[in-house]
Amino acid sequence: MALSVKGKIDQILKPESGTSRAGKEWSKQDFVIETDDQYPKKVCFTLFGEKVSMINGLSAGQEIEVSFNIESREYNGRWFHNINAWKIEKASDGNMPVPPPEFGMDDIPPEPADDAAGDLPF
Template identity: 35%
Template sequence: MAQTFELEGTLKHLFDTQTFASGFAKREFVVEVPDGKYPQMLKFECVKDKISMLDGVSVGDAVKVAFDIRGSEYKERFYVNLNAWKLTKAGGSGGDDYDSGSSSGNRRNSSLDAQFDNEPDMSDDIPF
């Protein structure tokens, strides 16, 4: 089972949807993540029915991306993809959830979601 990751950043680029002869479709997007002096530009991809979750966002939006890391090998070349399966507008009034639903391609880890849903609010907890 793939491990799930999550990060927040600014949507920097939305690529057009690519459709291949086999019927497979994907859409890529780039999120800028602050990292000290040199921000990181991370490219994610959405496949199949997950492409529609990009319809509600625009370049410049603050977003939160839930994703997993996928790797493959083809002719002794290795590839790594950041496979996005949930996109939420960050900040504002709770944000808009752009999860494309629960289909067989959805890699949501319900035990991980439950863990974060049950965490106490520590916003007023002072560490000293």
């Protein structure tokens, strides 16, 4: 299940790392965004492994769009949920394109000096 949400970065939490029971190195970093909905919600996302670098260069207050997957797992009869981000894009600022400059009389080229231009067949 792939979803996406837009919002402002509220917090970037400290990265975590360690070694699994199998001896493999792991790293993760969480970040929180606040949605732009009528009733804003805060959502905490997790980045794992090499995806942790996607948050580099971003800071609190920046508008982003996060693509993510939701994952649930059971442990000792209880269910735990992760919201795993897999793509982060800076949101477009929504500005309209710059309009072309105004047309003025100075933009009209001068008429040719010789009379040959006046002998057009139409």
